[in-house]
Amino acid sequence: MHKRQLDDLALFGGKPLFGELRHVGRPNIGDRDRFMQRVEEMFDRRWLTNNGPNVVEFEEKIAALTGVPHVIAVCNATIGLELVFRALGLKGEVIVPAFTFVATAHALNWLGIEPVFCDIDPSTHTIDPAAVEKLITPQTTAIVGVHTWGRVCDTEALAEVAGRRGLRLVYDAAHAFACGHDGVMVGSFGDAEVFSFHATKFMNSFEGGAITTRDPVLADRIRRMRNFGFSGLDSVASAGTNGKMTEISAAMGITSLESIDTFISVNKRNYDQYSEAVASVDGLKLYELPLEGLTNYQYVVIEVDKARTGLSRDEITEILFSEGVIARRYFFPGVHNMEPYKSRSAGNAPRLPITDALVGKVLQLPTGTAMSEADIAATTDLLRYIIENHAPIADRLRVRHMAS
Ligand SMILES: Cc1ncc(COP(=O)(O)O)c(C=O)c1O
Known part of the structure; x- marks a missing residue:
């Protein structure tokens, strides 16, 4: 189902894209x-x-x-x-x-x-x-x-x-x-x-x-x-x-x-499909796996550049959640900002500028054998719609957050 107007978004009263939630890390099950x-x-x-x-x-x-x-x-x-x-x-x-x-x-x-x-x-x-x-x-x-x-x-x-x-x-x-x-x-x-x-x-x-x-x-x-x-x-x-x-x-x-070969080839198919679709969405960057290396393609990770998407990673995540896409902010907010480590280092926090920037940008998208090609197409179309319409969406989100 394509979103054609803002009211089609579940957050603003529309029907969610997925009735059954699409989680990151839904188990692959073999024979x-x-x-x-x-x-x-x-x-x-x-x-x-x-x-x-x-x-x-x-x-x-x-x-x-x-x-x-x-x-x-x-x-x-x-x-x-x-x-x-x-x-x-x-x-x-x-x-x-x-x-x-x-x-x-x-x-x-x-x-x-x-x-x-x-x-x-x-x-x-x-x-x-x-x-x-x-x-x-x-x-x-x-x-x-x-x-x-x-x-x-x-x-x-x-x-x-x-x-x-x-x-x-x-x-x-x-x-x-x-x-x-x-x-x-x-x-x-x-x-x-x-x-x-x-x-x-x-x-x-x-x-x-x-x-x-x-x-x-x-x-x-x-x-x-x-x-x-x-x-x-x-x-x-x-x-x-x-x-x-x-x-x-x-x-x-x-x-x-x-079934490991099947799992890896499905992951690769998903990764390639996300990669192609995300490449044409301004402000989203797919984490690229090394071409020369051997890998399992089990994670599809994007970085959100708010200066170009017009919406923060967290705003995009909120919209995806409401549509049934349970994308995850790995490893937010960084282990140094979790207990007991945060309190222990109070006043002497480690300097980790790259980690601190990355935990605000990274988003992991659902993949694995539980995601069909149609599911991924719907998810990437949704992302494209959100970012192309970021300005009116940001206005509505502001009003929504002020009211709550
Ligand atoms: C990087 C990393 N280390 C350790 C673990 C812990 O693994 P387990 O759940 O098998 O204890 C995980 C699990 O999610 C992980 O992602």
């Missing part, structure tokens, strides 16, 4: 019959958790796909990050980007480690290695990079800084399963990497994650810590927690893996 069959087999075995055959198979398949020898499946990526940080013996301060999901910093904070927030490169949205260097103090023990939107960090520069300054290097690879650059798959970089298979990720296991490392000693330590520190039936060799992935999650993970 249901195959999944159900795996669940039946799981019940027949009466083996529901504790490193069962589905978990072992899932880990082997991830190892084959990423080319990394050691894979430890976990209940979610947040616990995965905590396990890695603890197993590496991190303490003091760890440098992380503030432009990330809050879990990256929370996993450090949970272990009593201070996250030190670093700015990003405006073109890649990943941690800026030159900015990292300036934040290193005698208390720093590690750098955590985040492969934001599936874009691989500047792994060479970060490895050089970490090596020269004697720091550990970990990657939050929650966005970057099946991504890579220079022929190397994500999973092999740094001391360890952590994937997320949360339901909103393009490849999911309901909840879940995986730790990958090339270091066999670290892998053994993490494997033990995942299971309360048990090293045998009755012997506990170290501190530990419960980070195990369940068999039903692993069944979903294996089933998702079997």
Whole structure:
């Protein structure tokens, strides 16, 4: 349904574009019959958790796909990050980007480690290695990079800084399963990497994650810590927690893996369609993924330039929401502006000009197998209509906000 006049907009009394909401991160679901069959087999075995055959198979398949020898499946990526940080013996301060999901910093904070927030490169949205260097103090023990939107960090520069300054290097690879650059798959970089298979990720296991490392000693330590520190039936060799992935999650993970090529090709089709449509809308810029890199295309991210669109990112978001397009302001307002970090740094807030500007401009649009070509065409037509009619829309929004 095209919007022809302002009254057609749902915010001003019209019918919403979508009756059923179009969310960012609606789950991709693979072959249901195959999944159900795996669940039946799981019940027949009466083996529901504790490193069962589905978990072992899932880990082997991830190892084959990423080319990394050691894979430890976990209940979610947040616990995965905590396990890695603890197993590496991190303490003091760890440098992380503030432009990330809050879990990256929370996993450090949970272990009593201070996250030190670093700015990003405006073109890649990943941690800026030159900015990292300036934040290193005698208390720093590690750098955590985040492969934001599936874009691989500047792994060479970060490895050089970490090596020269004697720091550990970990990657939050929650966005970057099946991504890579220079022929190397994500999973092999740094001391360890952590994937997320949360339901909103393009490849999911309901909840879940995986730790990958090339270091066999670290892998053994993490494997033990995942299971309360048990090293045998009755012997506990170290501190530990419960980070195990369940068999039903692993069944979903294996089933998702079997459809990964379809998920990626649908994501690419969506990305290309958005890219072409957005290119002709003044003031909207699509975040471009590297052509030469291997990527999963799971995020469609635009930056809104208010000076040209005439409407702020938040005004555009409000209109999209009312039309049933649940676009999201990732990672607004930046982790440094969330608690407990905000109060802690009061009076001494980190200087992060690029992050601060970006969190006001970025908008993530719905994609994945739940979005049809027609849905995307309707969404981009709506965006075009909003921006072409920004002046009268802005007037009406002002009146509306004054009245409320
Ligand atoms: C960058 C990033 N790190 C960590 C996480 C946490 O992952 P999980 O939900 O599997 O704990 C997410 C999840 O959304 C994320 O996007």
